[in-house]
Amino acid sequence: MPVIATNTAANTALRYLNLNSTQESSSVAKLSSGSRITKASDDAAGLAVGVRLQSDVTVLQQASTNASHGMSVLQTADGGASRISDILQRMKTLAAQSLSGAVTDDERAYINSEFTQLISEIDSIATGTRFNGEALLDGTTDFATGVDFLLGTDAATDTLTVTIDDLDSTALTLNASTVDTQANASTAAASIDTAIDTVLSARASIGAQMSRFDYRGQMIETSIENLSSAQSAIMDADVAEEQSNLTTAEVLTDASISALSHANDMATRLSKLLQ
Template structure:
């Protein structure tokens, strides 16, 4: 029943106008942000899950960086070991040459001078093969690297243990055929030790590179899942915006007509 004191139709129109305006504003915010969860009230559970996934991705990106850095550090170590191996190969050749009966004492002295100089160079390589101030091939490097998250967010580390990779001078000399024979044996043993050390380093490099690739795949998958969870469906949200705008305009028109009802009733009563 129409009444003059309370304009129920206008109140209803205002309520629908406010609802439609809010819906339009919400759609605009979602379209502008690209996210379907602009406020916690949009999807509280979805927001919680998305926040956790975002945190996991941040941690995994750092893990990927750590794995890459660890591989780089180990490549520096391998480079140092390769140089030492080259020096030892030359020292082995010198020891072999000194063993020859065709070499004179004078020539053997020249050979010994080079042998001794190369032995000193090994220590130089050891002390200069460093990363960020840390020696890598003196048997002291042993560091943990965060490379991912396990079940229930457990931190996953890989240890780069190079304590068995210990470069040291061979010692001795090749000034005589007798000392040359000893030096030949010692150099050969040291070459084998360095080869074992390079195998250790190479295995660690491969492990860190493999883990880095696995982490990159995890990041890709998690980001895809998070995108499905929080990213707005542009087509659907655009449709909602159009609908909300149309209903807002209809509510404005309805409100204008509702506001005229009391005046119409008054004219009827006159």
């Protein structure tokens, strides 16, 4: 029924114009942000899951850095332990030399001088092998009892404890006067063998912990990849689909504008009937 008091056609066209314009704006927002969910109403459940996945990925990225730091700590400690092992080999040679009947006590005094200096060097290495200012091999820091590294998303279960043995001369039971006589040299040789075994055991422990960090680091990287993929499937916009939606919305918006224009002209055309 043609009327001029209420332009129903214009109201209908305006309603569809607003609807199509909103859809067009939504598609533009998704394309420009690259996200399928630009507001909670787009997908409330998907937003909750996606944000949780994104949070896990962020934590795992830090865990990957933690694993790298842990590996660096152990590599630093192993480097120092390796040098101590080299020194012990030299000390064993000196003890064997002092045991020889071909040398006199005067010469053993010279041998003992080097032997004593090497013990001091072991202590220097033990205190000087540091990571971020913390000594690793002298038993004075938390690494002697264990330091935790978070390597996952759960602080209660995803931790790896790094423990590094004390390798200074006291822990290795080295005596500075172990080679000044033939008798002392004999005792020193046995002590050095024990010290070498202690260092080897410490290095084996360090190596085992490095292996764990290596495997855990690989697992973290795999988890990051998989969770990022899952988060992308939920949160990221399908560009092709959204471009199609945008094109459709643009066409419908243009049609709504045209329809609204025609609807607004209807009242003018109807008024001509009164002339």
